[in-house]
Amino acid sequence: MADERIWTAALLVIGDEILSGRTQDRNVAQVGTWLNLQGIRLAEVRMIPDEIGKIAAAVNALRRAHDYLFTTGGIGPTHDDITVDAIAVALGVPVIVHPKARAILEGYYRERGGLTEARLRMARVPEGAELIENRPSGAPGIRCGNIFILAGVPHIAGLMLEALAGQLEGGRPLLSRAIGCWAAESEVADLLGETEHAHPDCQIGSYPFFREGRVGANFVIRSTEEGALEACASDLLARLQSAGLDVVSGEI
Amino acid sequence: MADERIWTAALLVIGDEILSGRTQDRNVAQVGTWLNLQGIRLAEVRMIPDEIGKIAAAVNALRRAHDYLFTTGGIGPTHDDITVDAIAVALGVPVIVHPKARAILEGYYRERGGLTEARLRMARVPEGAELIENRPSGAPGIRCGNIFILAGVPHIAGLMLEALAGQLEGGRPLLSRAIGCWAAESEVADLLGETEHAHPDCQIGSYPFFREGRVGANFVIRSTEEGALEACASDLLARLQSAGLDVVSGEI
Numbered sequence: 001m002a003d004e005r006i007w008t009a010a011l012l013v014i015g016d017e018i019l020s021g022r023t024q025d026r027n028v029a030q031v032g033t034w035l036n037l038q039g040i041r042l043a044e045v046r047m048i049p050d051e052i053g054k055i056a057a058a059v060n061a062l063r064r065a066h067d068y069l070f071t072t073g074g075i076g077p078t079h080d081d082i083t084v085d086a087i088a089v090a091l092g093v094p095v096i097v098h099p100k101a102r103a104i105l106e107g108y109y110r111e112r113g114g115l116t117e118a119r120l121r122m123a124r125v126p127e128g129a130e131l132i133e134n135r136p137s138g139a140p141g142i143r144c145g146n147i148f149i150l151a152g153v154p155h156i157a158g159l160m161l162e163a164l165a166g167q168l169e170g171g172r173p174l175l176s177r178a179i180g181c182w183a184a185e186s187e188v189a190d191l192l193g194e195t196e197h198a199h200p201d202c203q204i205g206s207y208p209f210f211r212e213g214r215v216g217a218n219f220v221i222r223s224t225e226e227g228a229l230e231a232c233a234s235d236l237l238a239r240l241q242s243a244g245l246d247v248v249s250g251e252i
Numbered sequence: 253m254a255d256e257r258i259w260t261a262a263l264l265v266i267g268d269e270i271l272s273g274r275t276q277d278r279n280v281a282q283v284g285t286w287l288n289l290q291g292i293r294l295a296e297v298r299m300i301p302d303e304i305g306k307i308a309a310a311v312n313a314l315r316r317a318h319d320y321l322f323t324t325g326g327i328g329p330t331h332d333d334i335t336v337d338a339i340a341v342a343l344g345v346p347v348i349v350h351p352k353a354r355a356i357l358e359g360y361y362r363e364r365g366g367l368t369e370a371r372l373r374m375a376r377v378p379e380g381a382e383l384i385e386n387r388p389s390g391a392p393g394i395r396c397g398n399i400f401i402l403a404g405v406p407h408i409a410g411l412m413l414e415a416l417a418g419q420l421e422g423g424r425p426l427l428s429r430a431i432g433c434w435a436a437e438s439e440v441a442d443l444l445g446e447t448e449h450a451h452p453d454c455q456i457g458s459y460p461f462f463r464e465g466r467v468g469a470n471f472v473i474r475s476t477e478e479g480a481l482e483a484c485a486s487d488l489l490a491r492l493q494s495a496g497l498d499v500v501s502g503e504i
Contacts, residue, residue, distance in 0.1 A: 017457055019294045020426070021285030022472060025277070028299065033273030042271045044306075045299035047280065050457075077438035078458040079445035118441030153460065174272070186329035189370030193331035205269055205302075206330040208405065220274060 004224070007170045008043035009035050010062035014073040014083055015152060016049045026154040027072040034161045039170030040068060050074060055086035063090075063147055068168060073152030075139065077118040083149060084142065088126040091144060098125045101140055108138030133163040172224040177233040180252030183245045184208070185217040191239050192219065199232035201225050211252075218251050256476070259422045260295035261287055262314035266325040266335055267404055268301045278406040279324040286413045291422030292320060302326060307338035315342075315399055320420065325404030327391065329370040335401060336394065340378040343396060350377045353392055360390030385415040424476040429485045432504030435497045436460070437469040443491050444471065451484035453477050463504075470503050 011031050017023040025047070032042040043066060048054045055074075063069040074083030088095045101123035102115075109115045122139035125131075132141030132148065134156060141160040142149040148164065150157040181188065185208045196204045202223040209216055219236060223229040233249075240247040263283050269275040277299070284294040295318060300306045307326075315321040326335030340347045353375035354367075361367045374391035377383075384393030384400065386408060393412040394401040400416065402409040433440065437460045448456045454475040461468055471488060475481040485501075492499040 013297075015457075016455070016474070017459055017472065018280065019284050019297065020288060020428070020474070021281040021283075021294070022428070023459065024281050028270065029273040029276050031273075032271050036272060042273070043301065045265075045271065045297070047297035049295065076458070076460060078441045079448060080455075080457055112436075113439070116438065116441075119438045121441070122438075176272070176274070184364075186368065186371040186374075187365070189330045189368075189373070196331060203268070203332075205267075205332055206328070207269060207275065208328060220269065222268070222272070 005171055007040040007068075008066045009040050009068040009070060010044045010046070010066045011042060012055070012058050012062060012069065012071045013045065013047040014050065014055055014071055015047075016080075018047050018073075019049055027150075027152070027157055030154060030158055031070055031072070031161070034165075035170075036174050038165070038168050039173045040168065041174060050080050050082060052082055052086040052089060055083060056090040059087055059090040059147065063145075066146075068146050068148065070148045070150060072150045072157050075122065075142070075149060075151055077121045081121065084124050084126060087144060087147060087149065091126055093127040095124050096127050097123045098129065098131060101125065101131055104131075104140060105138055132160050134160055174222055174224055175226060175229050176220055176222045177229055178251040179219045179221070179233060179236055179240070180216065180248045180250060181219065181240055181245055182214055182216045182247075182252070184215045188217070188240065188243070188245070191243060192236075195232065195236045195239055198235065199223075199228060201228040202232040204232070204236070209252075216252055257423055259292040259320075260318045261292050261320040261322060262296045262298070262318045263294060264307070264310050264314060264321065264323045265297065265299040266302065266307055266323055267299075268332075270299050270325075271301055279402075279404070279409055282406060282410055283322055283324070283413070286417075287422075288426050290417070290420050291425045292420065293426060302332050302334060304334055304338045304341060307335060308342040311339055311342040311399065315397075318398075320398050320400065322400045322402060324402045324409050327374065327394070327401060327403055329373045333373065336376050336378060339396060339399060339401065343378055345379040347376050348379045349375050350381065350383060353377065353383055356383075356392060357390055384412050386412055426474055426476055427478060427481050428472055428474045429481055430503040431471045431473070431485060431488055431492070432468065432500045432502060433471065433492055433497055434466055434468045434499075434504070436467045440469075440492065440495070440497070443495060444488075447484065447488045447491055450487065451475075451480060453480040454484040456484070456488070461504075468504055 129142045129144045150160045185206045205220045207218045381396045402412045437458045457472045459470045
Protein backbone atom coordinates (compact mmCIF):
# COMPACT_ATOMS: atom_id res chain seq x y z
CA MET A 1 0.00 0.00 0.00
CA ALA A 2 3.04 2.26 0.25
CA ASP A 3 2.59 3.35 -3.38
CA GLU A 4 -1.07 4.36 -3.07
CA ARG A 5 -1.90 7.86 -4.20
CA ILE A 6 -1.62 10.55 -1.51
CA TRP A 7 -3.92 13.52 -2.04
CA THR A 8 -2.42 16.78 -0.86
CA ALA A 9 -3.68 20.28 -0.14
CA ALA A 10 -2.07 23.61 0.61
CA LEU A 11 -3.49 26.37 2.78
CA LEU A 12 -2.86 30.05 2.12
CA VAL A 13 -3.59 32.23 5.17
CA ILE A 14 -4.04 35.83 4.03
CA GLY A 15 -3.79 38.75 6.40
CA ASP A 16 -1.48 41.38 7.88
CA GLU A 17 -3.04 40.74 11.31
CA ILE A 18 -1.70 37.17 11.41
CA LEU A 19 1.86 38.19 10.50
CA SER A 20 1.92 41.14 12.90
CA GLY A 21 1.03 38.79 15.75
CA ARG A 22 -2.18 40.67 16.51
CA THR A 23 -4.40 37.71 15.68
CA GLN A 24 -3.66 34.11 16.65
CA ASP A 25 -4.37 31.90 13.63
CA ARG A 26 -6.77 29.02 14.29
CA ASN A 27 -7.39 27.94 10.71
CA VAL A 28 -4.24 25.87 10.14
CA ALA A 29 -5.19 23.37 12.85
CA GLN A 30 -8.86 23.46 11.83
CA VAL A 31 -8.21 22.90 8.11
CA GLY A 32 -5.48 20.30 8.80
CA THR A 33 -7.77 18.27 11.06
CA TRP A 34 -10.68 18.47 8.60
CA LEU A 35 -8.50 17.45 5.65
CA ASN A 36 -7.29 14.33 7.50
CA LEU A 37 -10.92 13.23 7.77
CA GLN A 38 -11.35 13.69 4.00
CA GLY A 39 -8.28 11.53 3.28
CA ILE A 40 -6.30 14.57 2.13
CA ARG A 41 -2.99 15.64 3.65
CA LEU A 42 -2.24 19.28 4.44
CA ALA A 43 1.22 19.40 2.89
CA GLU A 44 2.11 23.09 3.06
CA VAL A 45 0.89 26.35 4.58
CA ARG A 46 1.87 29.86 3.60
CA MET A 47 0.89 33.05 5.41
CA ILE A 48 1.19 36.30 3.49
CA PRO A 49 0.10 39.93 3.79
CA ASP A 50 -2.86 41.65 2.10
CA GLU A 51 -1.06 42.41 -1.18
CA ILE A 52 -2.55 41.44 -4.52
CA GLY A 53 0.73 40.54 -6.21
CA LYS A 54 1.90 38.31 -3.36
CA ILE A 55 -1.46 36.59 -3.04
CA ALA A 56 -1.67 35.93 -6.79
CA ALA A 57 1.89 34.54 -6.94
CA ALA A 58 1.31 32.23 -3.97
CA VAL A 59 -2.04 31.06 -5.38
CA ASN A 60 -0.45 30.11 -8.69
CA ALA A 61 2.45 28.28 -7.02
CA LEU A 62 0.25 26.33 -4.62
CA ARG A 63 -2.72 25.45 -6.86
CA ARG A 64 -0.34 23.80 -9.31
CA ALA A 65 1.71 21.94 -6.69
CA HIS A 66 -1.24 20.33 -4.86
CA ASP A 67 -4.57 18.67 -5.55
CA TYR A 68 -6.40 21.37 -3.61
CA LEU A 69 -5.71 24.88 -2.38
CA PHE A 70 -7.62 26.48 0.48
CA THR A 71 -7.41 30.16 1.36
CA THR A 72 -8.63 31.90 4.50
CA GLY A 73 -9.14 35.62 5.01
CA GLY A 74 -9.79 38.72 2.95
CA ILE A 75 -13.35 38.07 1.70
CA GLY A 76 -15.25 40.62 3.79
CA PRO A 77 -16.72 43.99 2.73
CA THR A 78 -13.84 46.36 3.52
CA HIS A 79 -11.05 47.89 1.43
CA ASP A 80 -8.46 45.43 2.77
CA ASP A 81 -10.51 42.45 1.54
CA ILE A 82 -8.78 41.73 -1.77
CA THR A 83 -8.57 37.95 -1.92
CA VAL A 84 -11.15 37.63 -4.71
CA ASP A 85 -9.40 40.26 -6.84
CA ALA A 86 -6.03 38.59 -6.30
CA ILE A 87 -7.30 35.12 -7.21
CA ALA A 88 -8.96 36.52 -10.35
CA VAL A 89 -5.57 38.00 -11.30
CA ALA A 90 -3.91 34.63 -10.64
CA LEU A 91 -6.44 32.84 -12.85
CA GLY A 92 -6.52 35.54 -15.54
CA VAL A 93 -10.29 36.00 -15.33
CA PRO A 94 -12.47 39.03 -14.51
CA VAL A 95 -14.28 39.55 -11.21
CA ILE A 96 -18.08 39.37 -11.57
CA VAL A 97 -21.04 39.68 -9.19
CA HIS A 98 -22.40 36.16 -8.71
CA PRO A 99 -26.20 36.32 -9.15
CA LYS A 100 -26.93 33.72 -6.47
CA ALA A 101 -24.55 35.35 -3.98
CA ARG A 102 -26.23 38.67 -4.65
CA ALA A 103 -29.65 37.11 -3.99
CA ILE A 104 -28.40 35.52 -0.74
CA LEU A 105 -27.01 38.85 0.49
CA GLU A 106 -30.20 40.71 -0.52
CA GLY A 107 -32.20 38.30 1.61
CA TYR A 108 -29.77 38.45 4.51
CA TYR A 109 -29.59 42.26 4.63
CA ARG A 110 -33.31 42.88 3.92
CA GLU A 111 -33.97 43.33 7.65
CA ARG A 112 -30.48 44.67 8.36
CA GLY A 113 -30.37 47.98 6.50
CA GLY A 114 -30.30 46.76 2.91
CA LEU A 115 -27.62 45.70 0.45
CA THR A 116 -25.11 48.58 0.25
CA GLU A 117 -22.27 48.86 -2.24
CA ALA A 118 -19.82 47.64 0.43
CA ARG A 119 -21.94 44.60 1.27
CA LEU A 120 -22.31 43.81 -2.41
CA ARG A 121 -18.51 43.36 -2.48
CA MET A 122 -19.14 40.03 -0.76
CA ALA A 123 -21.02 38.77 -3.86
CA ARG A 124 -17.97 39.32 -6.09
CA VAL A 125 -16.27 36.16 -7.38
CA PRO A 126 -13.70 35.26 -10.03
CA GLU A 127 -15.67 34.45 -13.22
CA GLY A 128 -16.61 30.77 -13.39
CA ALA A 129 -16.71 30.27 -9.62
CA GLU A 130 -19.27 28.32 -7.59
CA LEU A 131 -20.46 29.19 -4.10
CA ILE A 132 -19.77 27.40 -0.79
CA GLU A 133 -22.74 27.63 1.54
CA ASN A 134 -22.57 29.72 4.70
CA ARG A 135 -26.04 30.03 6.21
CA PRO A 136 -25.32 31.95 9.41
CA SER A 137 -23.54 35.05 8.16
CA GLY A 138 -24.86 35.34 4.64
CA ALA A 139 -21.68 35.84 2.63
CA PRO A 140 -20.77 32.53 0.98
CA GLY A 141 -17.38 30.96 0.40
CA ILE A 142 -16.17 30.49 -3.17
CA ARG A 143 -14.86 27.56 -5.18
CA CYS A 144 -12.79 28.15 -8.35
CA GLY A 145 -11.68 24.81 -9.75
CA ASN A 146 -9.36 23.33 -7.12
CA ILE A 147 -9.28 26.55 -5.06
CA PHE A 148 -11.54 26.92 -2.02
CA ILE A 149 -11.85 30.48 -0.72
CA LEU A 150 -12.93 30.53 2.93
CA ALA A 151 -13.59 33.25 5.51
CA GLY A 152 -10.86 34.25 7.95
CA VAL A 153 -13.04 34.17 11.07
CA PRO A 154 -12.47 30.59 12.28
CA HIS A 155 -16.04 29.67 13.16
CA ILE A 156 -17.29 30.85 9.75
CA ALA A 157 -14.46 29.02 7.98
CA GLY A 158 -15.51 25.95 10.01
CA LEU A 159 -19.10 26.19 8.78
CA MET A 160 -17.86 26.40 5.19
CA LEU A 161 -15.74 23.28 5.76
CA GLU A 162 -18.81 21.50 7.12
CA ALA A 163 -20.66 22.38 3.93
CA LEU A 164 -17.81 20.83 1.91
CA ALA A 165 -17.46 17.63 3.98
CA GLY A 166 -17.48 14.48 1.89
CA GLN A 167 -17.46 16.38 -1.42
CA LEU A 168 -13.74 16.27 -2.21
CA GLU A 169 -12.02 13.25 -3.66
CA GLY A 170 -9.34 11.93 -1.33
CA GLY A 171 -7.54 8.77 -0.30
CA ARG A 172 -7.76 6.86 2.92
CA PRO A 173 -7.74 9.01 6.03
CA LEU A 174 -4.47 9.26 7.93
CA LEU A 175 -4.95 7.41 11.21
CA SER A 176 -3.02 8.14 14.37
CA ARG A 177 -2.45 6.61 17.78
CA ALA A 178 -0.74 8.33 20.72
CA ILE A 179 1.38 6.82 23.47
CA GLY A 180 2.39 8.97 26.42
CA CYS A 181 5.52 8.51 28.47
CA TRP A 182 6.89 10.24 31.56
CA ALA A 183 10.45 10.40 30.29
CA ALA A 184 12.67 12.92 28.56
CA GLU A 185 12.49 12.20 24.84
CA SER A 186 16.29 12.11 24.77
CA GLU A 187 16.13 8.90 26.89
CA VAL A 188 14.10 7.04 24.28
CA ALA A 189 15.37 8.53 21.04
CA ASP A 190 17.13 5.34 19.87
CA LEU A 191 14.20 3.15 20.84
CA LEU A 192 11.84 5.37 18.83
CA GLY A 193 14.05 5.39 15.76
CA GLU A 194 14.40 1.58 15.86
CA THR A 195 10.65 1.11 16.24
CA GLU A 196 9.89 3.38 13.28
CA HIS A 197 12.47 1.54 11.19
CA ALA A 198 10.76 -1.78 12.00
CA HIS A 199 7.37 -0.49 10.78
CA PRO A 200 7.90 1.04 7.34
CA ASP A 201 4.20 1.94 6.83
CA CYS A 202 4.21 4.14 9.96
CA GLN A 203 5.78 7.43 11.01
CA ILE A 204 6.41 8.22 14.67
CA GLY A 205 6.53 11.81 15.91
CA SER A 206 7.85 12.75 19.36
CA TYR A 207 6.35 15.76 21.17
CA PRO A 208 8.01 16.67 24.45
CA PHE A 209 6.34 18.63 27.23
CA PHE A 210 6.96 19.91 30.75
CA ARG A 211 3.97 19.42 33.05
CA GLU A 212 3.33 19.06 36.78
CA GLY A 213 7.04 19.64 37.28
CA ARG A 214 7.97 16.60 35.20
CA VAL A 215 9.24 16.07 31.70
CA GLY A 216 7.40 13.74 29.37
CA ALA A 217 6.62 13.17 25.74
CA ASN A 218 3.76 11.98 23.59
CA PHE A 219 4.67 9.70 20.71
CA VAL A 220 2.22 9.87 17.83
CA ILE A 221 2.17 7.05 15.31
CA ARG A 222 0.58 7.81 11.93
CA SER A 223 -0.39 5.49 9.11
CA THR A 224 -3.15 4.98 6.57
CA GLU A 225 -3.09 1.27 7.50
CA GLU A 226 -5.14 0.32 10.56
CA GLY A 227 -3.29 -2.99 11.00
CA ALA A 228 0.15 -1.48 10.62
CA LEU A 229 -0.77 1.28 13.06
CA GLU A 230 -1.92 -1.16 15.74
CA ALA A 231 1.14 -3.37 15.32
CA CYS A 232 3.48 -0.40 15.61
CA ALA A 233 1.64 0.97 18.66
CA SER A 234 1.77 -2.42 20.44
CA ASP A 235 5.46 -2.79 19.61
CA LEU A 236 6.31 0.70 20.87
CA LEU A 237 4.31 0.22 24.06
CA ALA A 238 6.09 -3.08 24.76
CA ARG A 239 9.54 -1.60 24.08
CA LEU A 240 8.90 1.35 26.41
CA GLN A 241 7.59 -0.96 29.15
CA SER A 242 10.62 -3.25 28.72
CA ALA A 243 12.82 -0.20 29.26
CA GLY A 244 11.11 0.25 32.64
CA LEU A 245 9.41 3.54 31.74
CA ASP A 246 6.16 5.00 33.05
CA VAL A 247 4.04 4.72 29.92
CA VAL A 248 0.34 5.00 29.05
CA SER A 249 -1.68 3.99 25.97
CA GLY A 250 -3.08 7.33 24.79
CA GLU A 251 -1.99 10.91 25.10
CA ILE A 252 -0.82 12.33 28.43
CA MET B 253 9.52 58.55 5.08
CA ALA B 254 7.58 56.32 2.72
CA ASP B 255 10.80 55.29 0.98
CA GLU B 256 12.70 54.29 4.13
CA ARG B 257 14.12 50.80 4.15
CA ILE B 258 11.79 48.12 5.48
CA TRP B 259 13.56 45.14 7.04
CA THR B 260 11.76 41.87 6.50
CA ALA B 261 11.91 38.38 7.93
CA ALA B 262 10.37 35.04 7.05
CA LEU B 263 9.44 32.27 9.47
CA LEU B 264 9.61 28.59 8.56
CA VAL B 265 7.55 26.41 10.91
CA ILE B 266 8.76 22.81 10.61
CA GLY B 267 6.68 19.88 11.79
CA ASP B 268 4.12 17.26 10.75
CA GLU B 269 2.25 17.89 14.00
CA ILE B 270 1.38 21.46 12.98
CA LEU B 271 0.07 20.43 9.55
CA SER B 272 -1.92 17.48 10.89
CA GLY B 273 -3.75 19.82 13.25
CA ARG B 274 -2.52 17.95 16.32
CA THR B 275 -0.53 20.90 17.66
CA GLN B 276 -1.75 24.50 17.62
CA ASP B 277 1.11 26.72 16.46
CA ARG B 278 1.96 29.59 18.79
CA ASN B 279 5.23 30.67 17.24
CA VAL B 280 3.87 32.76 14.34
CA ALA B 281 2.20 35.24 16.68
CA GLN B 282 5.16 35.16 19.08
CA VAL B 283 7.82 35.73 16.41
CA GLY B 284 5.67 38.33 14.58
CA THR B 285 5.15 40.35 17.76
CA TRP B 286 8.83 40.15 18.72
CA LEU B 287 9.98 41.19 15.23
CA ASN B 288 7.76 44.30 15.32
CA LEU B 289 9.63 45.40 18.44
CA GLN B 290 12.95 44.96 16.60
CA GLY B 291 11.77 47.12 13.67
CA ILE B 292 11.55 44.08 11.39
CA ARG B 293 8.42 43.00 9.60
CA LEU B 294 7.34 39.36 9.43
CA ALA B 295 6.60 39.24 5.70
CA GLU B 296 5.96 35.55 5.07
CA VAL B 297 5.44 32.29 6.93
CA ARG B 298 5.67 28.78 5.56
CA MET B 299 4.77 25.59 7.39
CA ILE B 300 6.16 22.36 6.03
CA PRO B 301 6.55 18.70 7.08
CA ASP B 302 9.64 17.00 8.52
CA GLU B 303 11.27 16.24 5.14
CA ILE B 304 14.85 17.23 4.43
CA GLY B 305 14.34 18.13 0.76
CA LYS B 306 11.33 20.35 1.48
CA ILE B 307 13.02 22.08 4.42
CA ALA B 308 16.19 22.74 2.41
CA ALA B 309 14.25 24.14 -0.57
CA ALA B 310 12.16 26.44 1.63
CA VAL B 311 15.24 27.62 3.55
CA ASN B 312 17.01 28.58 0.34
CA ALA B 313 13.97 30.40 -1.07
CA LEU B 314 13.28 32.34 2.13
CA ARG B 315 16.82 33.24 3.26
CA ARG B 316 17.44 34.90 -0.10
CA ALA B 317 14.11 36.74 -0.24
CA HIS B 318 14.33 38.34 3.22
CA ASP B 319 16.84 40.00 5.54
CA TYR B 320 16.32 37.29 8.15
CA LEU B 321 14.92 33.78 8.30
CA PHE B 322 13.70 32.16 11.50
CA THR B 323 12.87 28.48 11.82
CA THR B 324 11.00 26.74 14.62
CA GLY B 325 10.89 23.01 15.33
CA GLY B 326 12.94 19.91 14.68
CA ILE B 327 16.03 20.57 16.84
CA GLY B 328 15.44 17.99 19.58
CA PRO B 329 17.15 14.63 20.15
CA THR B 330 14.84 12.25 18.26
CA HIS B 331 14.92 10.72 14.77
CA ASP B 332 12.34 13.20 13.44
CA ASP B 333 14.51 16.19 14.42
CA ILE B 334 16.21 16.91 11.09
CA THR B 335 16.22 20.70 10.85
CA VAL B 336 19.99 21.03 11.34
CA ASP B 337 20.71 18.41 8.69
CA ALA B 338 18.32 20.08 6.24
CA ILE B 339 19.80 23.54 6.75
CA ALA B 340 23.31 22.16 6.29
CA VAL B 341 22.13 20.68 2.98
CA ALA B 342 20.63 24.05 2.01
CA LEU B 343 23.89 25.85 2.79
CA GLY B 344 26.13 23.15 1.30
CA VAL B 345 28.15 22.71 4.49
CA PRO B 346 28.75 19.65 6.72
CA VAL B 347 27.12 19.11 10.10
CA ILE B 348 29.60 19.29 12.98
CA VAL B 349 29.38 18.96 16.77
CA HIS B 350 29.77 22.48 18.17
CA PRO B 351 32.34 22.32 21.02
CA LYS B 352 30.57 24.91 23.17
CA ALA B 353 27.17 23.29 22.66
CA ARG B 354 28.69 19.95 23.64
CA ALA B 355 30.11 21.50 26.81
CA ILE B 356 26.74 23.09 27.67
CA LEU B 357 24.95 19.76 27.24
CA GLU B 358 27.61 17.89 29.24
CA GLY B 359 27.03 20.30 32.10
CA TYR B 360 23.26 20.14 31.80
CA TYR B 361 23.08 16.33 31.73
CA ARG B 362 25.81 15.68 34.33
CA GLU B 363 23.15 15.24 37.05
CA ARG B 364 20.55 13.91 34.60
CA GLY B 365 21.96 10.59 33.41
CA GLY B 366 24.84 11.83 31.28
CA LEU B 367 25.31 12.90 27.68
CA THR B 368 24.04 10.02 25.52
CA GLU B 369 24.42 9.74 21.75
CA ALA B 370 20.82 10.98 21.33
CA ARG B 371 21.37 14.00 23.56
CA LEU B 372 24.59 14.82 21.73
CA ARG B 373 22.43 15.27 18.59
CA MET B 374 21.40 18.60 20.12
CA ALA B 375 25.01 19.86 19.85
CA ARG B 376 25.05 19.33 16.07
CA VAL B 377 25.13 22.50 13.96
CA PRO B 378 25.82 23.43 10.34
CA GLU B 379 29.55 24.24 10.09
CA GLY B 380 30.23 27.92 10.76
CA ALA B 381 27.22 28.41 13.03
CA GLU B 382 27.05 30.35 16.30
CA LEU B 383 24.88 29.45 19.31
CA ILE B 384 21.80 31.22 20.65
CA GLU B 385 21.62 30.98 24.42
CA ASN B 386 18.94 28.87 26.10
CA ARG B 387 19.72 28.55 29.79
CA PRO B 388 16.68 26.63 31.06
CA SER B 389 16.66 23.54 28.88
CA GLY B 390 20.30 23.27 27.90
CA ALA B 391 20.11 22.79 24.16
CA PRO B 392 20.94 26.09 22.48
CA GLY B 393 19.42 27.67 19.37
CA ILE B 394 21.63 28.17 16.34
CA ARG B 395 22.52 31.10 14.11
CA CYS B 396 23.91 30.54 10.58
CA GLY B 397 24.39 33.88 8.86
CA ASN B 398 20.90 35.35 8.51
CA ILE B 399 19.18 32.12 9.62
CA PHE B 400 18.01 31.74 13.25
CA ILE B 401 17.13 28.17 14.23
CA LEU B 402 14.78 28.11 17.23
CA ALA B 403 13.07 25.38 19.26
CA GLY B 404 9.49 24.38 18.44
CA VAL B 405 8.22 24.45 22.04
CA PRO B 406 6.89 28.02 22.26
CA HIS B 407 8.26 28.95 25.68
CA ILE B 408 11.75 27.77 24.73
CA ALA B 409 11.55 29.62 21.41
CA GLY B 410 10.51 32.66 23.44
CA LEU B 411 13.58 32.43 25.66
CA MET B 412 15.80 32.23 22.58
CA LEU B 413 14.10 35.35 21.17
CA GLU B 414 14.77 37.12 24.47
CA ALA B 415 18.44 36.25 24.12
CA LEU B 416 18.43 37.81 20.64
CA ALA B 417 16.53 41.00 21.54
CA GLY B 418 18.25 44.17 20.36
CA GLN B 419 20.93 42.26 18.43
CA LEU B 420 19.41 42.39 14.94
CA GLU B 421 19.61 45.41 12.69
CA GLY B 422 16.15 46.74 11.88
CA GLY B 423 14.25 49.88 11.01
CA ARG B 424 11.76 51.76 13.08
CA PRO B 425 9.21 49.59 14.86
CA LEU B 426 5.78 49.32 13.28
CA LEU B 427 3.38 51.13 15.61
CA SER B 428 -0.31 50.40 15.87
CA ARG B 429 -3.42 51.91 17.40
CA ALA B 430 -6.80 50.19 17.68
CA ILE B 431 -10.28 51.69 17.55
CA GLY B 432 -13.26 49.52 18.42
CA CYS B 433 -16.75 49.98 17.06
CA TRP B 434 -20.06 48.24 17.75
CA ALA B 435 -21.11 48.12 14.11
CA ALA B 436 -20.98 45.61 11.27
CA GLU B 437 -17.86 46.38 9.26
CA SER B 438 -19.99 46.49 6.12
CA GLU B 439 -21.63 49.68 7.50
CA VAL B 440 -18.34 51.54 7.66
CA ALA B 441 -16.43 50.08 4.73
CA ASP B 442 -16.51 53.27 2.63
CA LEU B 443 -15.57 55.47 5.59
CA LEU B 444 -12.57 53.22 6.34
CA GLY B 445 -11.35 53.22 2.76
CA GLU B 446 -11.63 57.03 2.55
CA THR B 447 -9.77 57.48 5.84
CA GLU B 448 -6.92 55.23 4.74
CA HIS B 449 -6.73 57.07 1.42
CA ALA B 450 -6.39 60.39 3.30
CA HIS B 451 -3.42 59.08 5.35
CA PRO B 452 -0.91 57.56 2.93
CA ASP B 453 1.64 56.68 5.65
CA CYS B 454 -0.90 54.45 7.42
CA GLN B 455 -2.67 51.17 6.74
CA ILE B 456 -6.02 50.36 8.34
CA GLY B 457 -7.10 46.77 8.94
CA SER B 458 -10.66 45.81 9.85
CA TYR B 459 -11.27 42.78 12.12
CA PRO B 460 -14.90 41.88 12.67
CA PHE B 461 -16.19 39.87 15.63
CA PHE B 462 -19.42 38.60 17.17
CA ARG B 463 -19.57 39.03 20.93
CA GLU B 464 -22.24 39.38 23.62
CA GLY B 465 -24.82 38.82 20.89
CA ARG B 466 -23.66 41.88 18.94
CA VAL B 467 -21.54 42.44 15.87
CA GLY B 468 -18.58 44.77 16.04
CA ALA B 469 -15.16 45.35 14.56
CA ASN B 470 -11.75 46.53 15.65
CA PHE B 471 -9.95 48.83 13.25
CA VAL B 472 -6.17 48.68 13.57
CA ILE B 473 -4.08 51.53 12.18
CA ARG B 474 -0.41 50.75 11.52
CA SER B 475 2.45 53.09 10.68
CA THR B 476 6.12 53.61 11.46
CA GLU B 477 5.32 57.33 11.97
CA GLU B 478 4.02 58.24 15.43
CA GLY B 479 2.57 61.56 14.20
CA ALA B 480 0.89 60.06 11.15
CA LEU B 481 -0.55 57.28 13.31
CA GLU B 482 -2.08 59.70 15.82
CA ALA B 483 -3.51 61.92 13.09
CA CYS B 484 -5.11 58.96 11.33
CA ALA B 485 -6.52 57.57 14.59
CA SER B 486 -8.06 60.95 15.53
CA ASP B 487 -9.52 61.33 12.07
CA LEU B 488 -11.03 57.84 12.07
CA LEU B 489 -12.47 58.30 15.55
CA ALA B 490 -14.07 61.59 14.52
CA ARG B 491 -15.52 60.15 11.33
CA LEU B 492 -17.04 57.18 13.17
CA GLN B 493 -18.51 59.47 15.84
CA SER B 494 -19.94 61.79 13.15
CA ALA B 495 -21.65 58.75 11.64
CA GLY B 496 -23.41 58.26 14.99
CA LEU B 497 -21.68 54.97 15.80
CA ASP B 498 -20.87 53.47 19.22
CA VAL B 499 -17.08 53.77 19.13
CA VAL B 500 -14.22 53.47 21.63
CA SER B 501 -10.56 54.48 21.51
CA GLY B 502 -8.76 51.15 21.94
CA GLU B 503 -9.64 47.59 21.23
CA ILE B 504 -13.02 46.15 22.19
